[in-house]
Amino acid sequence: MNITEIYNHVRKRTEEICSVLNTEDYVPQPVNFVSPPKWHLAHSSWFFEEFLLKKYLPDYKIYDDDFCFLFNSYYNTVGNRTFRAERGHITRPTVAQVYDYRNYIDIHMQLLLQLKDPQVHELLELGINHEQQHQELLLTDIKYILGCNPIFPVYDVNIDWENQQNSDSGFFAFPEGVYEVGHNGDGFSFDNEHGRHKVYLEEFEISQNLITNLEYLEFIEAGGYSNFNYWLDEGWAWINENEVKAPLYWHKIDGEWHMFTMAGIQKINPEALVTHISFYEAAAFAEWKGMRLPTEFEWEAASFKLDWGKRWEWTNSAYLAYPNFKKAKGAIGEYNGKFMINQMVLRGASCATAKHHSRSTYRNFFHPNERWQFTGIRLAKK
Amino acid sequence: MNITEIYNHVRKRTEEICSVLNTEDYVPQPVNFVSPPKWHLAHSSWFFEEFLLKKYLPDYKIYDDDFCFLFNSYYNTVGNRTFRAERGHITRPTVAQVYDYRNYIDIHMQLLLQLKDPQVHELLELGINHEQQHQELLLTDIKYILGCNPIFPVYDVNIDWENQQNSDSGFFAFPEGVYEVGHNGDGFSFDNEHGRHKVYLEEFEISQNLITNLEYLEFIEAGGYSNFNYWLDEGWAWINENEVKAPLYWHKIDGEWHMFTMAGIQKINPEALVTHISFYEAAAFAEWKGMRLPTEFEWEAASFKLDWGKRWEWTNSAYLAYPNFKKAKGAIGEYNGKFMINQMVLRGASCATAKHHSRSTYRNFFHPNERWQFTGIRLAKK
Amino acid sequence: MNITEIYNHVRKRTEEICSVLNTEDYVPQPVNFVSPPKWHLAHSSWFFEEFLLKKYLPDYKIYDDDFCFLFNSYYNTVGNRTFRAERGHITRPTVAQVYDYRNYIDIHMQLLLQLKDPQVHELLELGINHEQQHQELLLTDIKYILGCNPIFPVYDVNIDWENQQNSDSGFFAFPEGVYEVGHNGDGFSFDNEHGRHKVYLEEFEISQNLITNLEYLEFIEAGGYSNFNYWLDEGWAWINENEVKAPLYWHKIDGEWHMFTMAGIQKINPEALVTHISFYEAAAFAEWKGMRLPTEFEWEAASFKLDWGKRWEWTNSAYLAYPNFKKAKGAIGEYNGKFMINQMVLRGASCATAKHHSRSTYRNFFHPNERWQFTGIRLAKK
Amino acid sequence: MNITEIYNHVRKRTEEICSVLNTEDYVPQPVNFVSPPKWHLAHSSWFFEEFLLKKYLPDYKIYDDDFCFLFNSYYNTVGNRTFRAERGHITRPTVAQVYDYRNYIDIHMQLLLQLKDPQVHELLELGINHEQQHQELLLTDIKYILGCNPIFPVYDVNIDWENQQNSDSGFFAFPEGVYEVGHNGDGFSFDNEHGRHKVYLEEFEISQNLITNLEYLEFIEAGGYSNFNYWLDEGWAWINENEVKAPLYWHKIDGEWHMFTMAGIQKINPEALVTHISFYEAAAFAEWKGMRLPTEFEWEAASFKLDWGKRWEWTNSAYLAYPNFKKAKGAIGEYNGKFMINQMVLRGASCATAKHHSRSTYRNFFHPNERWQFTGIRLAKK
The missing domain is CATH 3.90.1580.10 (paralog of FGE (formylglycine-generating enzyme))
Structure with a gap:
């Protein structure tokens, strides 16, 4: 796979992980070290926007200024971050809007990748590996969220x-x-x-x-x-x-x-x-x-x-x-x-x-x- | 209005209050004293099930045993309750299932009300007034949840x-x-x-x-x-x-x-x-x-x-x-x-x-x- | 008893309560609501200094400026107070110095009482009643301090x-x-x-x-x-x-x-x-x-x-x-x-x-x- | 110096460190990581009693059973320990009794040292080094206790x-x-x-x-x-x-x-x-x-x-x-x-x-x- 294919593959995998969730499952943060699935979806997109699109795609227009501080994680350099412990209380943007944001980022990333700018490669690899790290956290955070529920919901009966x-x-x-x-x-x-x-x-x-x-x-x-x-x-x-x-x-x-x-x-x-x-x-x-x-x-x-x-x-x-x-x-x-x-x-x-x-x-x-x-x-x- | 009309009117009003919410808005409990809108919708229905339908409607079949402890509030007599502080981490049952539960309760309440059992009247009035109390809490809890969001979402521009x-x-x-x-x-x-x-x-x-x-x-x-x-x-x-x-x-x-x-x-x-x-x-x-x-x-x-x-x-x-x-x-x-x-x-x-x-x-x-x-x-x- | 005799009697009673204590017993504050005996002894004296001697005894010289903020309780008007929870960490002034302070206050109170200033009477009665309230707190705080000790020391075998x-x-x-x-x-x-x-x-x-x-x-x-x-x-x-x-x-x-x-x-x-x-x-x-x-x-x-x-x-x-x-x-x-x-x-x-x-x-x-x-x-x- | 002289020298040094303290200074534990000076004096003696005298001095009589759990530190093996955070609330035994305990231990240690039991040597060296560690903690804990006091008492004007x-x-x-x-x-x-x-x-x-x-x-x-x-x-x-x-x-x-x-x-x-x-x-x-x-x-x-x-x-x-x-x-x-x-x-x-x-x-x-x-x-x- 070339780097564009890898990018697309990894991005798609993140959404597959969430494909069996209900909208409600995307929202809570039951403990500080767990993040809402909605947040992971948005944050991994924000990473590409912040470190790649804003700097290397000519005329790139930021999707929404609010997303910059809502979905930053711990990057103090970038600006005021939302308090980590409050992520589970933020109901808007909705899950649908977050998927729209992902889509917007992906479309612009295709444009950026076509430019074949060699400066971009290292950050792109980092963004992909960063998204993979969040895939694992998504899975373990989803398990934690479902595991809090006294009725023990199933994520996927085929996972062993x-x-x-x-x-x-x-x-x-x-x-x-x-x-x-x-x-x-x-x-x-x-x-x-x-x-x-x-x-x-x-x-x-x-x-x-x-x-x-x-x-x-x-x-x-x-x-x-x-x-x-x-x-x-x-x-x-x-x-x-x-x-x-x-x-x-x-x-x-x-x-x-x-x-x-x-x-x-x-x-x-x-x-x-x-x-x-x-x-x-x-x-x-x-x-x-x-x-x-x-x-x-x-x-x-x-x-x-x-x-x-x-x-x-x-x-x-x-x-x-x-x-x-x-x-x-x-x-x-x-x-x-x-x-x-x-x-x-x-x-x-x-x-x-x-x-x-x-x-x-x-x-x-x-x-x-x-x-x-x-x-x-x-x-x-x- | 007779008591059946009042019942229907009050129940409908509760759902009107939530009509502008997104699914995500139904989930969080940002502080202990606020409950998720989903919980209010279910709990006020549970009240009619627990105190009226189970006792006075012949052959009534409980909607779901899990709902009894998930949506009890502080009624220690009734059984083990969910910890109040954890209400915001419970993503299932979903909002759609909670509306289905409301509907199930309302259908059976119509049957009960047709029986015109005089014993029921006092508890029915209590249930209606209880639901009205939760309408007010719904409104103030929704305001609190939206007010936690740094982007300040609007509930209804026409409310003054x-x-x-x-x-x-x-x-x-x-x-x-x-x-x-x-x-x-x-x-x-x-x-x-x-x-x-x-x-x-x-x-x-x-x-x-x-x-x-x-x-x-x-x-x-x-x-x-x-x-x-x-x-x-x-x-x-x-x-x-x-x-x-x-x-x-x-x-x-x-x-x-x-x-x-x-x-x-x-x-x-x-x-x-x-x-x-x-x-x-x-x-x-x-x-x-x-x-x-x-x-x-x-x-x-x-x-x-x-x-x-x-x-x-x-x-x-x-x-x-x-x-x-x-x-x-x-x-x-x-x-x-x-x-x-x-x-x-x-x-x-x-x-x-x-x-x-x-x-x-x-x-x-x-x-x-x-x-x-x-x-x-x-x-x-x- | 006239008011001077009452004053002397009450002040003496406070010291009698402490007469069986060891120096160490005067120091700790095991929980916020309990005060060290040393503090009670000083604070009840401070009350007379602050509200009577400073205002009504001509040429009165404050015993020690430090005592004003160390032994104020909750009188925000009077100046910065020590944080209540820290009273048990203050080892100086020593118990001996606190008794010296009490003595200094009592000597000057004799002078003030000889003036028979009618303005003084109401505050004097308040100070005496205030000291009596602290006598009761002294006894219950001493009981609490001794009761924290796993070896259960006796305060007085004759108290029933x-x-x-x-x-x-x-x-x-x-x-x-x-x-x-x-x-x-x-x-x-x-x-x-x-x-x-x-x-x-x-x-x-x-x-x-x-x-x-x-x-x-x-x-x-x-x-x-x-x-x-x-x-x-x-x-x-x-x-x-x-x-x-x-x-x-x-x-x-x-x-x-x-x-x-x-x-x-x-x-x-x-x-x-x-x-x-x-x-x-x-x-x-x-x-x-x-x-x-x-x-x-x-x-x-x-x-x-x-x-x-x-x-x-x-x-x-x-x-x-x-x-x-x-x-x-x-x-x-x-x-x-x-x-x-x-x-x-x-x-x-x-x-x-x-x-x-x-x-x-x-x-x-x-x-x-x-x-x-x-x-x-x-x-x-x- | 032979080992007996070293023992005596180190034990004396511990008491020298405390020689300028008032009785009140021996009592508080202002934060969890600081121990009352009284506790250090007793605990370092308990170490010799527990690990040497009880095992190697024939017919040794324990000074006081209460001291075993009061002055154990973190040695879970030895028995129930006092909760560490409560050390500052224990007013008895008094400072004088703790010095008496030290004296009792030292007298019996002289007897033990005269036996020249080779088994004892390693634990004796450990006990001496342990006491030296507590000497440093004593100094830093005393500084902390005095430093909590808003009137900043001096420990020793000659220390630079x-x-x-x-x-x-x-x-x-x-x-x-x-x-x-x-x-x-x-x-x-x-x-x-x-x-x-x-x-x-x-x-x-x-x-x-x-x-x-x-x-x-x-x-x-x-x-x-x-x-x-x-x-x-x-x-x-x-x-x-x-x-x-x-x-x-x-x-x-x-x-x-x-x-x-x-x-x-x-x-x-x-x-x-x-x-x-x-x-x-x-x-x-x-x-x-x-x-x-x-x-x-x-x-x-x-x-x-x-x-x-x-x-x-x-x-x-x-x-x-x-x-x-x-x-x-x-x-x-x-x-x-x-x-x-x-x-x-x-x-x-x-x-x-x-x-x-x-x-x-x-x-x-x-x-x-x-x-x-x-x-x-x-x-x-x-």
Whole structure:
């Protein structure tokens, strides 16, 4: 596919994700970290308008001035943003108007793409990858919104993500030595994975399989959530304040564990990979097992051996700048760098990640208590 | 109109109120005290189902079990209720399904009304008055939802409520003595206005006119919001914590005061009656004027002389039980009595009140900081 | 006793209350509504300095400018006040310095009292009554501070307040009619009990005895704290949010109810009058009994028949202005009026009230959730 | 000094730190992260009782069972702990009783030390180092408590810590390559600095001097606190929510910057090293300078060249486990490992650190918003 085809394909995929929603489903923001589907649709379009059309398409007329501040996310450089926590109270523009906005952007993007302006390429790739990131958030935010509803609506009965299983087992061993990590420059990549550099790793072993629901149930039944010895101090406070006793979306119904899935409420499948796990839970599980989580560099060094793409895998690495990290100038510089505090790196990809979006150097990151993504656990040991 | 016609008329009016809404507008709950329009539509129908159809219509089949707990409000007797603060996150049932529910209830209510069961009459009147109360809340909640939107959507350009003016002026004087207050038994009334009883009032004077925007602006410009001497201690804390500097919906745009109205954003009309005032503000204004708010009994004694129906008028009476107050048995007993703490009585009616719904003995009540109703100020003095 | 003797007697009594404290006990403010004993000692002295010595004693030299803002309470007129919530973090001036301040004030008050300035009399009486109010708060705040300590320190083994019992039983009946309430002008009284005025009361009956621990235990054992039918809506929310299951200071130890008293931890005495009850609990108890709390006017009309002085008795009257209520000019005007919102009136006096301080027209007031005073329950019925 | 002399010396030093306090100063806990001096005195004694005397001194009699749960800190293994936020409300045991407890522990420790039990040595060293850590916290907590007081009490006029200056300037350059970091096993060290291991560092330069007040004032005056471009996203939220506009303890008085010091309030000394800086501020300052903070490994590799010991220096490394990190068994295992989340590493030592306590491999750690320690800024660049 050429870049125009990729653009069109990705844009269409975003709308496909929303095709089974009712208008009402596009509106709410049940918690701060979830955004209304309507907002994702508009914001990913705003990104192309703000960073491409306004600058590179001659005589481009902004669709609507109001959209600029309504659908900006965190780009302080661009202007006053709407308070993030209030996104769910904004009923206008309507969903229909947002789709009209998308259409308007797409029509003008076709014009821009015909100009074949070489300056545009890098930002275009960023916009496409940005939209793919929002596709994953759309899916996990829709799951969260539906999961808030006591009547547990189904998103799609044909999606079987929560039942994915391992295809491998056992541990791989890696020797001590200098390894290279980080992106080497070919193909698209985010600034946070530049530049390629050397790290020194001690000898380590990394598991070929992810933890299953069965293994996680053993942890629960062994009293994992009530023994402070397994927990980081802040993790222990977190489970107690929030009365966490199981992964997100798990419900005990008539004495049996169930899970809310994209296909509705289901009994826990013991063979399936556990998911919707916070870093705190992943670390406590590893402690209980007498092992540990891999670092992001161990993971990357081992990645060529791993089957991955089912769950985002928590690492024991904090999300920090690589040596020689450079922020881009202007608003694009706000993309990644300013989030480099109090977050942990996840590696791999999940069932909800857009195809061909991730890679072995990709650094995803969330706060240690966040678990509405399709996260999972891979263990390491020395 | 007979009771069936009244029922049909009131039910139709509720839907008229929503006729200009988009689907998205039915969903959010921006603050705890506001409910989504969808919820009002369903809840007022649920009331007829729960208290009339289930008990008095032979072979009635409940529309949907889920609706019972989704659209119950605070009737603890009836079953587990949804948490009030989460109403805005429930996207299903959809708006269309809620209208279908209304229709189902109305069809069965026609059947019930044809039975002419005399037992039904009292609960039917209560249900109709309950729906009228929710009509007013629908209007004020819709205004709140639209007013949260930085682009200030219009509800109806033909509504001119915020520009209503006084038709009278001056003070009426009333002599000291025993007066009778409370409802005397003819026509529908709520339990909180029973039973009629004597009160002893000192000599008092009550104003024939309500306070205007012009008078309120004088208070603002005289530093009313920055001089603690005018304020109750909790009122002073409230304006400081919330940075309150003017009535709700007032915005200073380019140095000039504007107000968000049902017809959109407008410049303040100095002749119009001030509205969206908390009890704290009403009491501070009165203190600044060297007067006071009337008690609810002074108001009721004077009511035959007053032109009212434009603004709910704050009184200096706490919402408490009348002598001989009796709670009804069962869930209906939860209607009013359990709210008799920390709220102040408002008398009269407002531009948003359903016609023929209020009366001179009617007791409305809100917390002293609440001001999203069409409230106003009438002064009294000795 | 002449006024100088009364002054000296009251000032000495304040220090007696603190005589068994350790220096450490004078410092903490465990919750916002409790003040450190050190603060009470200084603040009651500051009152005499601010309102009497500075104005009426020629050539009076202020003890220390810092004390003016450290020990002001809520008198906005006088200057910047310390934030109330921070009182427990202020370690200097020390306790010894505060006693030195008291001594300095007392020496200068002797000089002022010798002048026999008639202007001084009214403020002097207010200062003495103010100090008596703080004596009661000192006792209840000390109890609260000691009660926070998991090792339950004893204040005074000889105090037997929590074991006081009823001396009467049965109900008195009063006929319908006009009654006079409020203070008539002889002797000291607070502005909130002026002026004497007529009220019309329906026929009522009021109990001669207060509720005992035994009766209250019956309410607990009958599931009183888990049946919403007995509770005001905000009371129900309050007990659930705070996990309230019994009066303040009750602890279940090895399956048996105990109570922290001024004399340490003791088993519940069934004959003793229940105390440390919120308005919410008093109202729920009355509802469970099929009765109600008296209004403050019923209480006052009946007071000549009642034995009282053991517990502050919650009434079902909100704390609001009497007809003809006038605020004094200046800072003294802040004494009572500005608290007339969201509080309920208590009548009588408690075991901790200074002798001769209360009277039948006295209006005490607290928020409906507050219960660290020695409060109790008297029932009424029609 | 032999180990007994060291023990006695360190214990005496703790009491010297408190020698100028009044009894009242020992009591408050103004914020969660500060502990009352009384608590530090007791807790550091409890450590010796719990981990040494109870286990290794024959026939040892516990001083008081209550002290075990009152003065435990976060050692969940040992038993129920007091809630950390309530430490400031516990007035008993008194300060005198706490000193008596210290004395009792010291007497029994002499007995234990005479036994020369080799098993004891490691825990004894840990207890001494633990007490030294609390000496530094005592000093910074005392400063915080005094700094809360609007009258700014002096701790010691002879302490000149806040006026310390640089003795070097310029940058050192280090070449790319493998470096060794971590403790190598000689002398006491904490588990978090084990074991010595290789890291690969890119070429870097590190400053010989720390940032001064003058340089930091330039940042303030250049609008550093109002330009989001310099800040991490959570840092930007933190300064806005807390209205942070300068380092902790800075006050603008009559238009001039002052600082609360151990010796009282003083004008800012431009030559002195800036201190009481959060990680957020350090990172923003570095961004503004176009440089960055060093990683903890760069710092350690360069440490033999650096003059340090005046300010704890924020690094851009998260506090995480080293390869081969092993938790000790039992309660001692809770010492460090469970805090390895959401904290950043500081290296070096400060003016308030006990002599000979720190070393080049020492890893101190605090949350990125914490700044009541004597923290400072050292820059690095590539």
